[in-house]
Amino acid sequence: MSALDLLYVDASLGEEERQIRAVVRQVVDDWVRPHVAGWYEDGQVPARELAREFGKLGLLGMHLTGYGCAGASAVAYGLACLELEAGDSGVRSLVSVQGSLAMYAIWRYGSEEQKQRWLPAMAAGEAIGCFGLTEPDHGSDPASMTTRARRDGDDWILNGTKMWITNAPIADVGVIWARTDDRVRGFAVPMDTPGVTAREIRHKMSLRASLTGEVVLDDVRLPADARLPEAIGLKAPLSCLTEARHGIVWGALGAARDCLETALSYATTRTQFGRPLAGFQLTQAKLADMAVEWNKGLLLALHLGRLADAGKLRPEQVSVGKLNNVREALAIARQCRTILGANGISGEYPVMRHANNLESVLTYEGTSEIHQLVIGQRLTGLSAFA
Numbered sequence: 148m149s150a151l152d153l154l155y156v157d158a159s160l161g162e163e164e165r166q167i168r169a170v171v172r173q174v175v176d177d178w179v180r181p182h183v184a185g186w187y188e189d190g191q192v193p194a195r196e197l198a199r200e201f202g203k204l205g206l207l208g209m210h211l212t213g214y215g216c217a218g219a220s221a222v223a224y225g226l227a228c229l230e231l232e233a234g235d236s237g238v239r240s241l242v243s244v245q246g247s248l249a250m251y252a253i254w255r256y257g258s259e260e261q262k263q264r265w266l267p268a269m270a271a272g273e274a275i276g277c278f279g280l281t282e283p284d285h286g287s288d289p290a291s292m293t294t295r296a297r298r299d300g301d302d303w304i305l306n307g308t309k310m311w312i313t314n315a316p317i318a319d320v321g322v323i324w325a326r327t328d329d330r331v332r333g334f335a336v337p338m339d340t341p342g343v344t345a346r347e348i349r350h351k352m353s354l355r356a357s358l359t360g361e362v363v364l365d366d367v368r369l370p371a372d373a374r375l376p377e378a379i380g381l382k383a384p385l386s387c388l389t390e391a392r393h394g395i396v397w398g399a400l401g402a403a404r405d406c407l408e409t410a411l412s413y414a415t416t417r418t419q420f421g422r423p424l425a426g427f428q429l430t431q432a433k434l435a436d437m438a439v440e441w442n443k444g445l446l447l448a449l450h451l452g453r454l455a456d457a458g459k460l461r462p463e464q465v466s467v468g469k470l471n472n473v474r475e476a477l478a479i480a481r482q483c484r485t486i487l488g489a490n491g492i493s494g495e496y497p498v499m500r501h502a503n504n505l506e507s508v509l510t511y512e513g514t515s516e517i518h519q520l521v522i523g524q525r526l527t528g529l530s531a532f533a
């Protein structure tokens with residue numbers, strides 16, 4: 148058992164949950180850890196190869212059932228996210244966007260034909276999906292989106308721009324949200340359709356081992372059956388975000404764990420003033436406070452995961468988890484960075500990479516402020532959004 152598991156949370160996991168965690172930890176050790184610093188530095192990641200490898204292990208859409216998906220529990224999915232993000236938040240993002248956003252949208256709202264066409268290939272990692280909600284001028288407020296879908300006979304014509312779309316540069320299918328005369332609707336868009344272009348966004352200082360793109364839709368003609376028939380209104384994409392945010396509640400703890408383990412190991416071996424850094428009371432205070440927050444975060448994640456498995460998880464409860472766990476993970480990463488001193492800023496250690504990544508995780512899938520507003524609305528009955 149890890150020294151970090153102060154509260155013996157491990158003991159409350161089932162055998163299958165522990166096994167899945169061990170498998171994902173191993174694949175991260177084999178496929179991610181040896182290379183990720185280089186990917187990050189180069190701003191590149193072999194996303195297709197990783198997706199195929201993750202597909203073989205059943206990690207893509209693993210909490211969904213049928214169509215080649217593993218049908219694992221929400222807790223098992225959360226543990227997988229934690230282990231993936233202990234490798235890198237960008238690698239976890241690849242899996243989250245594929246499974247919880249793109250696949251979930253098709254699985255939950257698609258026609259039988261759309262499910263058969265896309266889900267088995269996506270579960271196997273042979274087809275990559277992206278999820279286009281955010282626009283250049285509409286991020287926290289997707290209700291104001293300007294991407295439009297209009298009818299032309301039986302066909303749909305899509306026009307607009309989606310921004311900051313994970314996986315877009317290599318995606319085979321994009322779940323694109325657009326305004327129609329009849330509310331917001333979702334479309335499964337083959338990314339090779341004429342009029343679709345996906346440009347990679349470069350010069351990111353965060354999530355560099357993840358592919359992010361701008362998707363331009365210029366008079367994109369789609370057949371009638373490209374529309375996800377059951378997705379009606381903004382609540383459809385928001386329900387997909389709730390799925391993905393649950394994974395982030397766990398994932399952020401993975402990045403924090405990797406930082407804490409690095410800092411613990413560093414502090415016990417690095418000597419200053421004739422003794423290990425870990426022997427100083429100030430260092431121990433930092434380590435103790437971080438371990439307390441990490442364990443609280445894990446209990447919170449486990450509680451939310453069990454609620455999800457019981458079919459009782461509410462969106463504002465996921466907001467509690469996303470707000471707390473990402474905020475605390477980022478605080479832990481920054482604090483661990485101080486323990487490593489100058490080495491803390493080096494790519495030789497994972498800490499600064501995790502800290503930089505967590506800046507994106509703090510912003511995507513609802514910023515901290517938006518989650519505060521969701522919780523505030525629940526507490527007061529008043530919406531402060533508009």
Ligand SMILES: Cc1cc2nc3c(=O)[nH]c(=O)nc-3n(C[C@H](O)[C@H](O)[C@H](O)COP(=O)(O)OP(=O)(O)OC[C@H]3O[C@@H](n4cnc5c(N)ncnc54)[C@H](O)[C@@H]3O)c2cc1C
Pocket residue numbers: 244278279280281283284285286287288310311312313314354359507510511512513514515516517531532533
């Ligand atoms: C690396 C990365 C990957 C992403 N991947 C995807 C993806 O795959 N698909 C997708 O659709 N999107 C994706 N996003 C976009 C992400 O979801 C948005 O960035 C996020 O929703 C915030 O929108 P914004 O950046 O436009 O910020 P804005 O909405 O402009 O917000 C800017 C600041 O203002 C604050 N703010 C906004 N409204 C209020 C308010 N009412 N009260 C108080 N404060 C407020 C925000 O909290 C934030 O601090 C990604 C983003 C990043 C960085």
